[in-house]
Amino acid sequence: MPPTRSRSRRANVTVIQSTFLPAVLAKLRDLKKLEVHIGSWGDEDIAMVAGVLEHGSQKMQIPARSFIGSGKKKSAAAISKLVRAGVNDIANDQTTARTLLAEIGELGKERTLKNFDKIRSPALSPIYAKRKGSKKILIMEKKLRDSISYVVVTKGRG
Numbered sequence: 001m002p003p004t005r006s007r008s009r010r011a012n013v014t015v016i017q018s019t020f021l022p023a024v025l026a027k028l029r030d031l032k033k034l035e036v037h038i039g040s041w042g043d044e045d046i047a048m049v050a051g052v053l054e055h056g057s058q059k060m061q062i063p064a065r066s067f068i069g070s071g072k073k074k075s076a077a078a079i080s081k082l083v084r085a086g087v088n089d090i091a092n093d094q095t096t097a098r099t100l101l102a103e104i105g106e107l108g109k110e111r112t113l114k115n116f117d118k119i120r121s122p123a124l125s126p127i128y129a130k131r132k133g134s135k136k137i138l139i140m141e142k143k144l145r146d147s148i149s150y151v152v153v154t155k156g157r158g
Contacts, residue, residue, distance in 0.1 A: 027090050030097030035155050038108040039068055042147040049144050063122040068148075070119075071112030078111065079104055098152060105150030116145055 040050040056064030086100035 024091045027093070028087065028097070031087070031090070031100070033155060034097060034101055034152055036101050036105045036108065036150055036152055038072070038105060038112055038148070038150040040144060040147040041149050041151075042143070046144060046147045049141065050147070053141070053144070065119050065122070067116045067119055068112060071115035072108070074115050075108050075111030078107055082107055101152045105152060109148060109150050112148055113145065116148065 040046055050068075052060065052062055053065050054068055055066075056062055082104060083100070086095065086103065089095040090097055090100060
C-alpha cells in the first residue's frame with residue numbers, strides 16, 4: 001500500500017508515513033529560537049536621525065517619515081511567501097533555519113531600501129526644500145540609507 005499523504009496548509013509541509021516527525025520538528029525548532037531584526041545600525045548620530053525620521057519630533061517640528069515600519073508592512077506579503085516555501089525546504093533538508101532567516105533579512109532589507117527611496121510624504125517645508133535645493137525627501141540621508149541592514153539573533157536578545 002503506498003504511503004498516504006496529508007498536508008497542512010499553514011505549515012506547508014508534506015508529511016508522509018516514512019517521514020520521521022521528531023526529526024522534522026527538531027529542524028524547525030531553530031525557527032522558534034531565532035529571529036531577524038531589520039533596521040539602521042551605526043553610531044549615535046545615525047540612531048538619532050533614524051529615530052527622528054521614523055517617529056518625528058515635536059520639539060524640532062519634524063513630521064514622522066516612517067521608513068522601517070512602512071518598509072515592514074510593504075515586505076510582509078513577500079516574506080510570508082518566502083517563509084511558506086522555506087519551512088518546507090527546512091523539513092526536506094534543503095536548507096537550514098538560519099539560512100532561511102538570512103534570506104528573510106535580505107528580502108526585508110531590500111524592500112525597506114526600496115521604501116526608503118520612495119517616501120514622498122509628508123512633504124518638506126518650502127523653506128527647507130529651498131535650502132536643500134530639492135523637494136525629494138531623504139535625499140541627503142545617504143549615510144542613513146547605507147546603515148539599513150539586518151541581523152539574525154536569538155529571540156529575546158537585541
